[in-house]
Amino acid sequence: xxxxxxxxxxxxxxxxxxxxxxxxxxxxxxxxxxxxxxxxxxxxxxxxxxxxxxxxxxxxxxxxxxxxxxxxxxxxxxxxxxxxxxxxxxxxxxxxxxxxxxxxxxxxxxxxxxxxxxxxxxxxxxxxxxxxxxxxxxxxxxxxxxxxxxxxxxxxxxxxxxxxxxx
Amino acid sequence: xxxxxxxxxxxxxxxxxxxxxxxxxxxxxxxxxxxxxxxxxxxxxxxxxxxxxxxxxxxxxxxxxxxxxxxxxxxxxxxxxxxxxxx
Amino acid sequence: xxxxxxxxxxxxxxxxxxxxxxxxxxxxxxxxxxxxxxxxxxxxxxxxxxxxxxxxxxxxxxxxxxxxxxxxxxxxxxxxxxxxxxxxxxxxxxxxxxxxxxxxxxxxxxxxxxxxxxxxxxx
Numbered sequence: 001x002x003x004x005x006x007x008x009x010x011x012x013x014x015x016x017x018x019x020x021x022x023x024x025x026x027x028x029x030x031x032x033x034x035x036x037x038x039x040x041x042x043x044x045x046x047x048x049x050x051x052x053x054x055x056x057x058x059x060x061x062x063x064x065x066x067x068x069x070x071x072x073x074x075x076x077x078x079x080x081x082x083x084x085x086x087x088x089x090x091x092x093x094x095x096x097x098x099x100x101x102x103x104x105x106x107x108x109x110x111x112x113x114x115x116x117x118x119x120x121x122x123x124x125x126x127x128x129x130x131x132x133x134x135x136x137x138x139x140x141x142x143x144x145x146x147x148x149x150x151x152x153x154x155x156x157x158x159x160x161x162x163x164x165x166x167x
Numbered sequence: 168x169x170x171x172x173x174x175x176x177x178x179x180x181x182x183x184x185x186x187x188x189x190x191x192x193x194x195x196x197x198x199x200x201x202x203x204x205x206x207x208x209x210x211x212x213x214x215x216x217x218x219x220x221x222x223x224x225x226x227x228x229x230x231x232x233x234x235x236x237x238x239x240x241x242x243x244x245x246x247x248x249x250x251x252x253x254x
Numbered sequence: 255x256x257x258x259x260x261x262x263x264x265x266x267x268x269x270x271x272x273x274x275x276x277x278x279x280x281x282x283x284x285x286x287x288x289x290x291x292x293x294x295x296x297x298x299x300x301x302x303x304x305x306x307x308x309x310x311x312x313x314x315x316x317x318x319x320x321x322x323x324x325x326x327x328x329x330x331x332x333x334x335x336x337x338x339x340x341x342x343x344x345x346x347x348x349x350x351x352x353x354x355x356x357x358x359x360x361x362x363x364x365x366x367x368x369x370x371x372x373x374x375x376x377x
Contacts, residue, residue, distance in 0.1 A: 020322035117343035186277040198353035206293040239341035246348035
């Protein structure tokens, strides 16, 4: 299964990178060379990428990522206006807080931490799956928020999305 | 016409890169310099993409892809080194 | 001059504003962690808009000239954007963790829960 997943993903990348050489499409030699190189890559990485990589071929999940991207983009717009305002005024109240989260596997932690890093005023310092918590550097902590009890004030709706996408 | 605009945009990105290099030289601690380096990598990728449009050459954008991936590995290596050895 | 060029100008203006703000943030903020905020977020956002400007330009040229070179340019710039979006937050996270573990504490912090956890483990 890891072999098939790596083969399909690297062949897709090859197709994207070589489009537009023969008219607007691909020539036959390129398609065959892509199969050969993708076989080599899939064989070489079959031990590296893990047993459950097949779940990234699920089309429902790809649709989920497409729906998720405008949510993330809107979060990034707010984050950047916030940081730009902080750069101009310089009013900060930084600190590292512990955020308890309820996630199950590594993919969910990856999506959650990357989303937190890209959204308003927060930056993940460490993830601790064994105690189900993220350590987040927050650039402007509101008064009385030094010990948050859930991820709601820090990350907004992203925990729900991460749980759904990384399953 | 449009290409000239991309040239000026790349010039402004280079000026931002110069401001970043100032932080790399001044930076009081090693992590400060690494942050500056990471910022400079992102700016170089942006400048490469803009120059690719300005010179009308796709190969510049390919270089931007490879540079983004390789600079990430460099950042990770420096971070592991700071954290206590490359073991 | 038509509406496509104005769209490209708008994208380039946003991109250059945020890239410059990101590099100024390195000088405005007091310590490593706050500098990472400014640097990572602003430059990632600025580069997204630089790529969008190039993408729009390439699609417009493809529409005008029909040269497949411009299709390549559009697709490759999107791949560059994806590479950057996947790697940049992870790199920032690695730098923050490494800085904390090697002993650089956040300046003027009101709370440092990570320090309490590491102290509890006796590291």
